[in-house]
Amino acid sequence: MPCGTRTVYFVMHVTIAALLPPTRPAPAVVLLVLVCSVILAGCGGSPGGSRSLTIAPASLELAVGASSTLTASVAGVPASGVTWSSAAPAVAQVAANGVVTAVSPGSTQVTATLVDDPGVRGTIRVTVLAASAGPAALVSMDGGLTHTVALGDDGAVWSWGANLLGQFGSGGLQPSQSSNPVRALIDDVVGIAAGDHFSVAVRSDGTVWAWGSNGSGQVGPGAEGDWQTTPVQVSGITDAVAVAAVASTAVALLTDGTVMAWGSNANGALGRGTFTPTEDATPALVVDVSGATAVALGGGISQAHGLALLGDGTVMAWGSNALAALGQPVSTPASATPVTVAGVTGVESIGAGQGFSLVVTGTGDVYGWGAANVGQLGAGTVGAYSQTPVKADVEDVTALAAGHLHVVALHDDGTLSTWGSNSFGQLGIGADSGFRLSPQRLGVTGFGGVAAGMQFSFGIEAGGVPWGWGNNLNLQVGREQGSVTTAPSAIW
Numbered sequence: 001m002p003c004g005t006r007t008v009y010f011v012m013h014v015t016i017a018a019l020l021p022p023t024r025p026a027p028a029v030v031l032l033v034l035v036c037s038v039i040l041a042g043c044g045g046s047p048g049g050s051r052s053l054t055i056a057p058a059s060l061e062l063a064v065g066a067s068s069t070l071t072a073s074v075a076g077v078p079a080s081g082v083t084w085s086s087a088a089p090a091v092a093q094v095a096a097n098g099v100v101t102a103v104s105p106g107s108t109q110v111t112a113t114l115v116d117d118p119g120v121r122g123t124i125r126v127t128v129l130a131a132s133a134g135p136a137a138l139v140s141m142d143g144g145l146t147h148t149v150a151l152g153d154d155g156a157v158w159s160w161g162a163n164l165l166g167q168f169g170s171g172g173l174q175p176s177q178s179s180n181p182v183r184a185l186i187d188d189v190v191g192i193a194a195g196d197h198f199s200v201a202v203r204s205d206g207t208v209w210a211w212g213s214n215g216s217g218q219v220g221p222g223a224e225g226d227w228q229t230t231p232v233q234v235s236g237i238t239d240a241v242a243v244a245a246v247a248s249t250a251v252a253l254l255t256d257g258t259v260m261a262w263g264s265n266a267n268g269a270l271g272r273g274t275f276t277p278t279e280d281a282t283p284a285l286v287v288d289v290s291g292a293t294a295v296a297l298g299g300g301i302s303q304a305h306g307l308a309l310l311g312d313g314t315v316m317a318w319g320s321n322a323l324a325a326l327g328q329p330v331s332t333p334a335s336a337t338p339v340t341v342a343g344v345t346g347v348e349s350i351g352a353g354q355g356f357s358l359v360v361t362g363t364g365d366v367y368g369w370g371a372a373n374v375g376q377l378g379a380g381t382v383g384a385y386s387q388t389p390v391k392a393d394v395e396d397v398t399a400l401a402a403g404h405l406h407v408v409a410l411h412d413d414g415t416l417s418t419w420g421s422n423s424f425g426q427l428g429i430g431a432d433s434g435f436r437l438s439p440q441r442l443g444v445t446g447f448g449g450v451a452a453g454m455q456f457s458f459g460i461e462a463g464g465v466p467w468g469w470g471n472n473l474n475l476q477v478g479r480e481q482g483s484v485t486t487a488p489s490a491i492w
Contacts, residue, residue, distance in 0.1 A: 002440035007019040020454070053079060053122035055112055060126045060171065061230070062092070062102035063183055067172035070098040072112040072122060092126045101174070105130040113486045114184025134183050134492070137464025142245075143403070143453020144194035146474040150181065153464060157184040160347045161476030162480055165197045166229035169211035173229060179475040184211070186231040195245035195263075196301070200232065200252075206239040208252050216248035218263030234262070236283045246297035246352070249304050252283065253295045259286040259308055268336025269297075269304040271318040275336050288338050289316055298325070298352025298402060307350045307357055308338065315341045315350060315359060323355035324387040340462055341369070343389045353402035353420075355385070358392075360400060364412065366392040374405050375437035376420040382437055387436065392419070394439040403452035403470075408459070416442045416459050416488070424455040425486030426470030444488050459488060466491045 056071050072079040080443060085096040088108035094100045100110060107127045114120040129231030133386035135153035143149075147161035147168075158181035159168040169184030184199075186209055191202040198212030198219060209231040210219040217223075220234030237260055240252040248264035260283040261270040268275050286306070294309040305319030305326060316338040317326040324330050327341040344367055345357040356370030356377060367389040368377035375382055378392030394417055400409040406420035406427060417439040418427040425431060428442050445466070449460035456477050468477040469485045478491035 006175040019109050026381075030209055036215050043255065047355060051075070051117070051120045053082075053112055053114060055110075055122045055124045056424045057124070059124055060100060060110075061185055062100070062126065062171040063129045063130065063185065064102050064104060065175075066168075066170040066182075067099055067101040067126075068172040069172070070094070070100060070112070070124070072098070074114075074120065079112075079114060083113050083115055085111050086114070086126075087111070091128050097200070100126055100172075101343075102126075102171075104129040105129060121228040126219050129185070135435050138460055138466055139464065140192060140193040140449060141451035141458050141460060141466060142192055142199075143451060143456055143458065143476065144199070144245075145196040145454050146476055147192045147194065147197070147199075147457070148451075148453060148456075148468075148476050148478070149188055149192050149199045150466065151201075155188045155190070155204070157192060157199075158182065158188050159184060159187055159199065161480035162197075162474040165213040165227040167197055167199060167212040169199060169229070169231045171230050177475050179478050179480040181478075183346060184231060185340075191240075191242045193243045193245040193250070193297075195250065196247050197227075198245065198248075198250075200234075200243045200245045200250045202240045202243050202252065206237075206241070206255070208234040208237045210234055210241050210250065213248070214281075215278040216264040218245070218248045218250050219281070220262060220283070221281045223281070234283060236260070242295060244295045244297045244306075245471075246277075246299055247301045249297060249306075251286070251295050251297060251306060253292055253308075256275050257291040257293070257311070259289050259292055259295055259306075260284060261286050261306070263302065264301065265336075266302050266304060267320040267322075269299075269306065269319040271306055271336065271338055273337045275334070286318065286338060292316075294350055296350045296352045296357075298357065299354055300404075305352060305355075305357070307352050309347055309350045309359075313346045313348070313362075315344055315347055315357075317341050317357065320355070323385040325352070325355050325357050327389065329387060330385065341389070343367075343369075349399055351402040351407070353407070354404045356402070358400060358402060359389075360397050360405065364396040364398065366394050366397050366400065366409065368392060371405075374404075374421045374435040376405050376407060378407060378439050380438045392439060394419075399450055401450045401452040401457070403457065404454040405435075406452070406455075406457070407439075407451050408457045410447055410459070414445045414447050414462065416444060416447055416450065418442065418457065421455075424471035425484045426452075426455050426457050428457060428486070428488045430468045431484070431486045442488060457488075461490075 091106040222232040448462040
């Protein structure tokens with residue numbers, strides 16, 4: 001007999017006994033009560049009986065100041081009328097809606113109880129990590145749509161900007177945005193990348209982890225729901241050396257020179273040789289690519305494309321070709337199978353933006369192809385696109401990063417150049433809202449790295465201090481005040 005119906009049966013039996021004729025022997029009533037007692041004993045006799053309340057996630061780890069939302073269910077059905085409590089509110093507090101906020105380092109037990117059946121409850125352990133003093137010297141950065149991710153030389157990962165979909169990886173959605181770096185719940189990281197609203201990291205052991213928006217499976221098969229607030233391992237990858245991300249697509253470069261991709265497959269962005277499925281959370285090999293030494297992704301949700309630099313200095317490309325970003329005739333709008341880009345050899349590094357691609361050769365020259373409507377190829381001319389790689393008006397470049405429609409480049413003397421769109425000051429040349437067809441040197445020096453987001457740019461000083469400029473509407477440049485920063489300056 002189901003325990004949930006035990007009280008109903010008891011009442012029914014007692015009622016029937018009470019209605020029996022007076023001539024009915026009394027022992028029958030006694031026997032009936034005894035039977036009911038046995039039934040109750042078999043059900044456990046406590047309010048709630050064998051019912052249990054399950055809390056998700058099963059355990060929680062938060063940094064001081066971070067928050068996360070807990071959910072409760074009974075037999076897989078979301079529970080209503082639940083009260084929450086923390087055994088140690090000084091460590092972690094829990095609100096009536098299940099939102100846990102980390103207060104101070106330590107560990108506590110959080111309990112959920114059904115209001116209408118207090119015997120039904122569930123508990124989880126919440127661990128609060130001490131807040132770090134701040135980032136160590138940065139070795140790399142990457143920008144998404146509205147957030148920035150940065151890697152310290154100690155293997156820690158930090159983010160700032162928007163956190164509405166868990167982009168910080170700190171265990172919650174609070175703060176919703178921040179100009180101050182927030183540490184992600186992951187360590188021992190050697191490489192990072194940012195998509196539109198998610199981030200990807202590779203650890204020294206070759207595993208890949210992701211967090212943030214998961215609308216197209218870009219956080220990988222280990223994620224649950226439309227977003228993930230804590231880093232989760234992307235299963236199926238154990239030997240990665242680098243990662244790249246854009247929009248809702250991610251790729252990982254493996255030690256054997258092959259490439260795996262997951263997330264959105266719009267216009268063949270996963271490079272699987274097919275345009276179906278349109279998205280896939282499970283990583284799979286990019287076809288026909290071997291001997292790769294670097295990877296890059298560029299574009300938007302529907303126009304993402306990928307690049308792979310091969311060991312022989314050539315480049316392969318796949319995905320959207322709407323503006324000749326693959327170096328192919330625009331009559332072929334997309335290719336799900338990687339193709340070799342003609343006209344570029346001796347390449348040492350690569351970059352990709354919205355509908356355009358760039359390479360840096362061993363001689364420090366930059367070549368680009370694809371969209372050219374706002375000077376993003378840096379060749380001094382403007383046009384809809386260029387299928388053929390053209391040389392940019394710049395020399396002695398050692399690295400570059402492409403945003404949505406702009407480029408920031410590092411020279412061998414530690415100076416920076418920018419070109420393309422300046423709609424949000426991302427070129428660092430003042431409040432001019434136009435664009436530059438040719439690279440323009442900035443009046444700063446001493447840099448060892450560059451990075452870019454959609455409409456913002458970064459330079460990393462040789463000592464690991466970041467400089468930022470451009471669109472700061474979501475604090476992604478690291479400024480507390482000002483929607484636009486038009487000149488490079490140190491963030492901290």
